[in-house]
Amino acid sequence: MRALAILTCMLLSPGALANPGSTPTAIAEAASSRWRFAIALGYGLRSNPLIQSDDIPIIVDLDIAWFGDRFFFDNGDVGLTLSDNRMFTLDFVTRVNSERVFFGRTDTQFVSFAADGSTLATPVLLEVPDRDFAVEAGIELLTDGDWGELQLTAFRDVSATHGGYELFVDYAYRWRHDRWVIKPSLGVSYHSRSLNDYYWGVTADEAAESAGALPQYRLQAGINAHARLAAQYIVSKHWSFAAALEYERMNDDAAQSPIVAQRSVRGYFAGMSYRF
């Protein structure tokens, strides 16, 4: 809460706000559209690490964003630019933690074995515990140069859902050869104990409800690692072929959770993209 109070003071302080009219970003933006709207049609999948779950198909990928001098909307994220200069851009951002999506694609099944491998006296109906979307707010630092692009973020739950926070760093480098654009990136994210425990833990109540199929499981903080490879072939000013591969390795505690069946989350997508 104290961090939020400090952030609020920063936002309300006129001196803390950037003066976009004097920045290179604002000058460049004045000449271009503030809107970004694109649609990609193709096929992709994101694996679901949960037990008794279905992978998440991706057929349509929408990109809707608006970038003003100070405020911006970027596919559900709402931001306020605090500072923008030659070295870096600092934003205050609110977002929805989308890990809840995994929990929306689970099945209910009868199981005869407990998570520890022991046989249950009678089969029990096992349902993966439900989780909620969390609204998170935080700070995002963006910087770039000839060496690549760096994104650092710190987000905290402001919806009293998981009560935790996440620190995230991602480095990306873009190559272009004629019409081909290749962008690999990698990074790590630190998940606080509360965040990790809320999504991947099993509470005592949930363990009791599962009639022994799920043991109670509590998590500590952990670090996830991720890598990504995006490729694009530009066909025309509006059309391009786009493909992406993504891999995220979950932290040890999350990977060993009784509700987790796969240590990693893998994703891919390939399709045609139209940018308006």
Next chain:
Amino acid sequence: MLRILILLGGLLLCCTEARAQSADVPRLNVTPLLCIVDKRAPTCDITFLVQWQSDTVGYYCLFNDFSEAPVRCWTERDSGELNDPREVSETFSYWITDEDTAKRLVAVAIDVLRLDSGDRRRQRRNRHVWDLL
């Protein structure tokens, strides 16, 4: 009945006129039609291949946005071809005229696609489960 006949006659005349006009319009092809720029390569050094063809032999000139003077003119010709080396950083057009150089008979735009907008926020990575691009 008379009104309908007049209307049909008018339509026929109008369509014939339109067809005659489209037949007179030269065809203009330019390759490539796209220039891609970014921070590391802020301009495109391209040799554009410009080709035109007309159904009518005559006097034609090729213009572009870089100069008020024509790039080249052809006399008593119904087609032409030109290699035009350019350093490009902005969208521009080629167009063909006849003797009346103020009137563009046909034009083709060369698009410039900027991969870097200058706004870092446009490069930020979203981490939503449903978003892979």
